Amino acid sequence: MLMSNAAAGIAQHLGREAEAVCRHYLSNGRKQGNYWIVGDVYNARGRSLYVRLTGPSSGKGASGKWTDAATGEHGDLLDLIAANLKLSSLSDTLDEARRFLSHPKPDPPSRATLQKAPTGSPEAARRLWAMGQSIAGTLAEHYLAARGITGHSRDAALRFHPSCYYWREGQPTGATPETWPALLAKVTDNAGMLTGVHRTWLDPDTATKAPLDPNRKAMGNLLGHAVRFGPSGDVMAVGEGVETMLSLGIALPTLPMAAALSGAHLAAFNPPDHLRRLYIAVDADPTGCEAASTLQERVAPQGIETIPLYPAHGDFNDDLRCLSVGELRVRLQSQLAPIDVPALLDSITS
Incomplete structure (x- = not known):
């Protein structure tokens, strides 16, 4: 709790100095109105990431909040500093933030205040x-x-x-x-x-x-949730494994992906409220087929169109390793809704 309170206080202080933080860590960006615009958290040139420079100290619209439109990544200025410098722990990130803000490093908490998180929580x-x-x-x-x-x-x-x-x-x-x-x-x-x-x-x-x-x-807590790749939209794909969905993403890079991690969790996946069409990457085994069928039945009452995508081999990572990307895209084109083909395939140079 002490670390959490310290982090919240420092994040708010960074927010009050948002423009100075951006000029220091995101020097390749520029101020545009009430935002700092740059390519990404690593200070690349571009316009994908924007940091709010004004606003309340916390909550919605707070100063220092940022979003990368290309990746869907978002957070506060502590998150930005950690990503920018590739810091591996909250402690290191707070130390860097204090250095920037010229805050003294606090005394270490007593061992009595350090509580072990419940295993698996x-x-x-x-x-x-x-x-x-x-x-x-x-x-x-x-x-x-x-x-x-x-x-x-x-x-x-x-x-x-x-x-x-x-x-x-x-x-x-x-x-x-x-x-x-x-x-x-x-x-x-x-x-x-x-x-x-x-x-x-x-x-x-x-x-x-x-x-x-x-x-x-x-x-x-996994039930209903997933590992997500790409910004959320009204069309997305979901499947079981991380490698399976990353492989499908190689062939369809503009389609947001989600990996539910198992057949049971695929069947229980909770789609976003705004979703219009859901592609389901089906693993070619009884568990995968049953999970896909269960998910289709679950989301049908929500008005979400579901379309299964079937690999040529066991899963889409097998396909990626056995086929060329061009061949995989040809196989997928016949399975996609025709209305999605221009956005998902026609703009790609194979």
């Missing part, structure tokens, strides 16, 4: 996510590239942890867990709030999945 998921780093240049990026998935080094839904705890099934309570590198994927609700984290442990020697059983686990 949303709070534990938030803490793990805060310790992650950009996947650019890491084992996680190499793992995805080996599966044909490239171009996601700055994706806001993915992070890398170099030594993520792994508890084996049946491990005695109090035993020391193993640590392995892991690809982290952020699970969010329709408002963009983090509710959980999915972990894929990796083998540092081979850049493949770690020799663990299971080598994937999720924590937090």
